[in-house]
Amino acid sequence: MALGFIKKVFTFGKEKPAADATAPKEDFAELVEKAEQLDRDETLETLPEAADPVAPEVVDTAGGPATDEVEAGEDLAEAASETFEPSPAANSADLEEEELRPQPEQPADLPHGDLRSDDETGIALPKGFATAAKAPEPELAAPKERLTWFQRLRRGLLRTSSQLTGQIAALFTKRKLDEDTLDELEDLLIQADLGVETAMRITGALSSERYGKDVSGEDVAGIMAAEITKVLKPVARPLELDLSHKPHVILVVGVNGTGKTTTIGKLAAKLSGSGLKVMLAAGDTFRAAAIEQLKIWADRTGSTFIGTRLGADAAGLAYDAFEKARAEKSDVLIIDTAGRLQNKTELMAELEKIVRVLGKLDPDAPHTVLQTLDATTGQNAMNQVEIFRNIAGVNGLIMTKLDGTARGGILVAIAAKHKLPVYFIGVGEGIDDLEPFEAADFASAIAGLPH
Numbered sequence: 001m002a003l004g005f006i007k008k009v010f011t012f013g014k015e016k017p018a019a020d021a022t023a024p025k026e027d028f029a030e031l032v033e034k035a036e037q038l039d040r041d042e043t044l045e046t047l048p049e050a051a052d053p054v055a056p057e058v059v060d061t062a063g064g065p066a067t068d069e070v071e072a073g074e075d076l077a078e079a080a081s082e083t084f085e086p087s088p089a090a091n092s093a094d095l096e097e098e099e100l101r102p103q104p105e106q107p108a109d110l111p112h113g114d115l116r117s118d119d120e121t122g123i124a125l126p127k128g129f130a131t132a133a134k135a136p137e138p139e140l141a142a143p144k145e146r147l148t149w150f151q152r153l154r155r156g157l158l159r160t161s162s163q164l165t166g167q168i169a170a171l172f173t174k175r176k177l178d179e180d181t182l183d184e185l186e187d188l189l190i191q192a193d194l195g196v197e198t199a200m201r202i203t204g205a206l207s208s209e210r211y212g213k214d215v216s217g218e219d220v221a222g223i224m225a226a227e228i229t230k231v232l233k234p235v236a237r238p239l240e241l242d243l244s245h246k247p248h249v250i251l252v253v254g255v256n257g258t259g260k261t262t263t264i265g266k267l268a269a270k271l272s273g274s275g276l277k278v279m280l281a282a283g284d285t286f287r288a289a290a291i292e293q294l295k296i297w298a299d300r301t302g303s304t305f306i307g308t309r310l311g312a313d314a315a316g317l318a319y320d321a322f323e324k325a326r327a328e329k330s331d332v333l334i335i336d337t338a339g340r341l342q343n344k345t346e347l348m349a350e351l352e353k354i355v356r357v358l359g360k361l362d363p364d365a366p367h368t369v370l371q372t373l374d375a376t377t378g379q380n381a382m383n384q385v386e387i388f389r390n391i392a393g394v395n396g397l398i399m400t401k402l403d404g405t406a407r408g409g410i411l412v413a414i415a416a417k418h419k420l421p422v423y424f425i426g427v428g429e430g431i432d433d434l435e436p437f438e439a440a441d442f443a444s445a446i447a448g449l450p451h
Contacts, residue, residue, distance in 0.1 A: 154445040156375075156402030156427045161448040164192045164409075169217035177215045182207055185220070193378055194228070195413025202227045225447035228412055232422070232439035235415045239396065239423040242367055247279065247325040247333035249358060249365040253351065253388050254372035256339040259400035261290050263372050263426065264334050265297030266434040272301045276331040281321035282307035283314045283354065284338045294336055300431070304330065314338065315353040322361045335366070351392045370423070373399045373414075378407040385414055398434075400426040408446060 147155070154161070167188050175181055182203045189199035202224050210219060241248045250267070254260045264280060272278045280298045282305070284290040291307050298305035306321045318335055325333040337354065340347055358365040371394040373381045388394050397420050399411050415422060422437040444450070 150441050150445070152427045152433070153402065153425070153441055157408045157442075157445040161446055164188065164446070165217060165221060165448040168220050172215050172217055172220060175215075177206065177210050177213060181215075189224075193407050193409035193413060195409075195416050197416045198228065198231055198412050201231070221447040221449055225443045225449050228443035228446060229440050231412055231416050232437075232442060235419060235422045236437045236439040237421040237423065238436060239368065239370075239421075241332065242364075243276075243331055245362065245364065245367060247322070247330045248367050249322065249362070250332065250334045250368045250370060251337065251354065251358070251366035251392065252334060252370050252372065253337050253392050253394065254339050255374070255384055256287070258339065258372040258374040258377075258384075259426065260284075260339060260372050261293045261297070261336055262429065263370075263398055263400060263424075263434065264294065264336055265301060266426070266431055267334060267424075268297060268301040268303045269431050270434070271332050272303055277329065278303040279321065279325045279328070279330040279333045280305050281317060281333065281335040283317055283321075283335045285310060285312045285314050285317065286338045286340070290336060304328065314350055315357045318354045319357050319361065322358060322365070326361075348391045355392060368396060369394050370396050370398055373397055373411070375399050375402045375408050375411070378410055381410045382414055382417070385418055385420070389418070389420075394420065396421045396423050398422075398424045398426070399437075402427045408442070411442070412446070 168185065171181065171184055171188065185206070186199045186203045189202055190196060194202075205227050206215070206220060206223050209223065252260050252264055261284070268278045268280055278301070280294055280303050282291040282294045284294075285308060288310050291310070295305050295307065297303070304325075306317070306324055308317045308320075314337065321333060321335060335354070337351060338347070355366060355369075369392050371385065371388050373384065375381075377384075385394065385397070397411075397414070399408070399422065402408055402425055411422065414420070424434050425437050425442070426434045
């Protein structure tokens with residue numbers, strides 16, 4: 001009975017003419033449910049598996065996939081004869097040959113119908129899908145234009161200049177220049193680490209030119225740049241090398257973290273690049289990292305390297321380095337040193353010993369004593385100059401780390417007080433980020449003025 005009902009389900013819409021439009025239509029899902037119920041009620045025997053002639057999509061909809069083989073029953077054969085029209089290739093060999101035969105409109109190896117092939121990729125997609133339009137080739141970005149030295153310098157001093165110029169602009173908004181305004185301006189300049197002497201120079205020059213008149217921030221910036229240039233110009237000097245001495249000894253001192261080793265590497269790059277024979281000596285024997293870093297810089301710059309074991313006597317290394325540089329006819333010997341300030345007495349004794357040993361080898365050695373200053377340290381840099389000048393006889397400065405967080409105003413205060421030459425300034429870690437110090441450029445960058 002149930003199989004007979006299935007027969008009706010399978011032949012639904014095939015034998016009968018179109019139903020009356022007014023007659024209610026039975027839901028196909030309800031018919032399936034009734035067939036399943038009849039099967040359960042009659043408890044039909046399980047049939048052996050046989051090739052299922054019913055289309056897969058129909059069987060799935062009627063209650064799940066059928067088994068591969070069933071016993072050919074009378075009703076089932078009748079249903080099959082009405083619902084399944086066999087291909088002329090009836091046997092399995094013919095079926096296989098039919099399946100393997102290429103079809104004109106559909107690739108033989110694709111299991112789904114109605115596939116479309118993308119002409120460019122050759123990938124066949126099912127109906128309802130499309131290959132995404134190929135994105136246009138992006139235009140090659142133009143290579144980034146390298147910043148000029150002044151642009152890098154101005155960016156490095158941005159913290160100082162933006163804060164200072166912003167405060168000055170706010171101070172002189174709709175105000176005439178009077179004593180109260182000058183006092184406030186002087187306080188701002190001192191807070192920017194320019195020092196008392198430079199602050200008084202700027203306010204004095206401003207008072208003499210604009211007292212009692214309306215003053216803009218641009219007016220103050222122009223006068224400030226001019227006065228800072230006057231302070232810095234005497235100390236902006238080139239580093240002189242006496243190449244009649246072989247080697248010319250450069251002793252580099254400074255607090256750990258101020259960029260001594262990196263600065264030595266950059267100096268070596270400049271000197272060896274000009275054809276001079278350079279030797280680097282790892283005199284900071286208390287830090288393994290400093291020794292290794294200097295060795296890397298020597299390799300990069302084509303310089304000779306001399307080092308010793310960790311914790312060895314730095315003065316003994318300086319002696320060996322000088323003798324070796326003289327024997328190899330090196331033009332320049334650059335000696336790194338330790339920069340601990342935790343124990344000033346020990347540091348003083350060590351540096352004094354190095355200077356004393358070098359002096360025995362050459363009365364004029366060390367010919368140059370450079371101190372590195374970290375531009376981010378502010379007022380501490382002033383104290384460092386005083387300490388190392390007393391210990392090692394510093395006769396020149398290099399300011400490092402002018403890379404965006406700098407408080408560069410302190411260099412103006414140091415120049416005004418100590419009058420020490422400023423040879424170079426560094427604005428980054430790159431090998432070419434060390435340039436000769438230019439007073440006017442530095443002053444303009446602090447004042448926020450264009451080049």
